[in-house]
Amino acid sequence: MNRTAFVILLSVCLLCATGLAQTACTTGDHSEYTKKIKEFTTEPFFITELVDHLPYNSCVPAPDVHLHHIVGAPDVLDYTKEINAYMRLLASKTPRVKVMSIGMSEEGREMLAVVVTDEANMAKLDRYREITARLADPRGLSADEAQKLIAEAKPIYWADGSIHSPETGAPEMLMELAYRLAVEETPFIQKIRKDSIVMITPIVEVDGHDREVDVYLRHKKHPEEAPYPLIWWGHYVAHDNNRDNLGVTLALSRNMLKTFLEWHPTVMHDLHESVPYLYIMTGTGPYNAWVDPIVISEWQEMAYHEIEEMTKRGVVGVWTHGFYDGWAPNYLLSIATMHNGIGRFYETFGNGGADTRVRSLGPANTSREWFRPNPPLPKVKWSARNNINMQESAILFGMNNLASNGPKFLNNFYLKSRRSVEKARTEGPAAWVLPGDETRTAEQANFLNLLELQGVEVHRLEKEVRLPAVAGNAPPERKGGDKDKDRDKDKDKDDKAKKDDAKPQETVLPAGSYVIRMDQPYSRLADTMLDTQYYSSRDPRSYDDTGWTLGALKNIRTVRVTEASLLDAPMKKMGKIELAGGIAGQGKTLLINHNTDNTLATLRFRLPEVAMEAAEEPFEADGLKFKAGSFILRNADRDKIEKAAKDLGIKIHATRDEDVKVASHPLAVPKVALVHNWINTQNDGWYRIAFDELKVPYTYVADTVLRETQNLRQKFDVIILPPSGGFGGAGLNTALRGLPMRGGPMPWKNTEEFPNMTATGLDSADDIRGGLGYSGLAALEQFVRDGGLLLAMQSSASLPFAAGMTDMVTVADPRTMQAPGSVLLSTIDDKKSPIAYGYDDKLYLYYRQGPVITVGAGFGQEENTPRSSGRGSAADPDVIQGRPYIAPEKTVKRTPREQELYVSEELGDLARWLLPAKDQQPRVVLRFAAEKDLLLSGMITGGNEIAEKPAVVDVPHGKGHVVLFANNPMWRDETMGSYFLVFNAIMNFDHLNAGRETGKPAQPHD
């Protein structure tokens, strides 16, 4: 069919494209496409004049030429390869489009940034990039020069689609948008093209997108089969892939961040789909407390412009406020917001694919509110095209707004950048310092390199600096550092130390300390990462984590310095920080101090054939101090070890064997299984990232495999249950049942027709139904009984408890406590437990909502109830009238640890009999701090429910152990401080009884 037959000829453009100057391009309306837009739009109030048609240009192929369907057609979705190919086709046909590769995903798919602007701007693209870079770092730029640059510059609007794989509309829409922006000749579009630069990333989560398209099309083509859930939204995590902007560990985060720092877009706009019909982000607050208030106004201003334009045209259900809060900086858009740009997002209504369906909504979505004066309707037919119309119209208003007000927005960008540089001397602090005498050097370097990746400059002090005593300096330094050496002294001294703590003290920063100056462009990002967060329980319920203080979560010391004089101290700007590792000293025995740097786990698993031992006590050799858990390598191949030490930046001391006098046991290289189910793989994704990054090998194994495996102990030494499902009974129910055993088997495998279901590092199965089942639970119990180690994290801790594997330990849901992702203090309760090897006295943990772990059978608990009414005061004893006074028995003060398994003389033999033998009793390794000391960052109410309760507890069961974690030790690549609790447990899985208080001698070498 001759396409031009459908074109209404409006004009003949001889120079539509300078690159194609010789060609006369025919333009007009693409009437066939336009007709279909109208056909697939279900109501006139779901469309605007901006998108109710598509222009035609004989030189530039419209999306349907390449895709064989219009954008927003029912029941079709396109793969990454097709979408990328269309963008490249566009670029090959018009000089107004340029395609850049911005990097590859974990599974090897390509991410793009597509530039659309007019020919003149395209020719000067490098110049415009130079200007935004200069405005982004205005140090040394005069106000006049800045204004000249702003007058010359073009603002950049970066739209990105589908970071969340089930949200499929944006990748389609962005093809049409790119085409429309390139060929349409209305003044509205010309304005955008002439006075701004548009960047488009059609798909952020390319791996998950292709998997989603497989799952969607599979159901379309085989409606007789059960519909598949999307097991892996990306290679690692699901929805959380936009909670990676503190850790920056996913390929997509790195690619987007790198592109942002190259281009400095004025606006970065993520396109999501989850609420009706079009939510334009501003958020409920509390807003992130570290960003410039200018950006808060920009959010509102841009949102209301688009709401007004859409509403004026009679479009229904466009609203703002609500939905999210704007507090945590861990969304993709925060790449922009934390780097002085404007990060924003839409949520439109999706049907989980391209279905057309009648959708009913309840009052939560349809009520009229001050922020939603024109709410969605109770019942409408919704189509993929509606979704395209809403997204595309609104973002075009946004783009036109930016283009029409370029100098204003660019000036704001410049101002925000300048005020970030001025921050050190206006609001402060002046700097954050990571002391040069940090013991966890690898984690410190790791964090500093993360800052560098984020564009934050790091300097290093050339000389020691002493800062006068000023309130505000110092906190929130990590409290569990090696400065706490004297902490175990008597209580009087503790009290005195507390009083001293209250007084400002001189701060000594040793030479070699790292300084993160707050007079640099991205000071606000660094301050956000390092400061403590206070989230008031008065505020609206938080959307995500409320606390994230990274120094604490990574267990590295940080010092907040308010004294601006520090900025004048001699210091050198650093690049990537590489640690010097190697072997010092002579002798055939090599010693590695256990400092809980996670590279030690890498070393152990990198050299599985090398015999290593763990010291069971602290010791000294050649005048050097080594902590409990330090590695001892006897008769080792020095060259081989030295190479590994250099690669990993680990310092090793060589000595003579007879100089090492300490009990020790072999450090294992166990076979580790990391369990996933076939419902949600999000939380295990963060564990896989941690293990993959540190090169600690594991087998990724499905719950359904545990169910079908007879002897797990033969296959594995350690099984890890990452947090999955809900807490308590609900979580157990889901774990046991899995996907319902309805219909026929549901294989999860790549086929010729659907080749994106799985990938290297993921899993496949003949049938994904049925969950762990009773036999899987029994197999796990037998595994532990046979000497295996089961690690049950956070919500998964209820599983071994409910299965009767945790004698004297209860796992429960909190009653009223609210802890929506906070940083809490714990103390090491059993320093001799191998799980605590290398740690100091205290450790900050990431904790979210539960569980509450209790040790003890409940008997022997002292009465804590307040006294009854009577004479005197609450502290006074009562006096009964008419008889001689008899004083009450003096209550014995016991620590929580002493109290937990205490059996009073009053109790009978049964109670004593119920208590397991000493060497089978649970061992609390970490304990949450007292309520008043519990919270470092975020929010907690009802903290008394977990105060002084176990955070990590080791429970013997048969020949093996179950270790329960109330915290989540591996979370979003932020909690490196608690990773080693996991690695210690793994590497000591067969010697967890070492150092038990029973007086039993240390176990002999195997």
Ligand SMILES: [Zn+2]
């Ligand atoms: Zn989303």
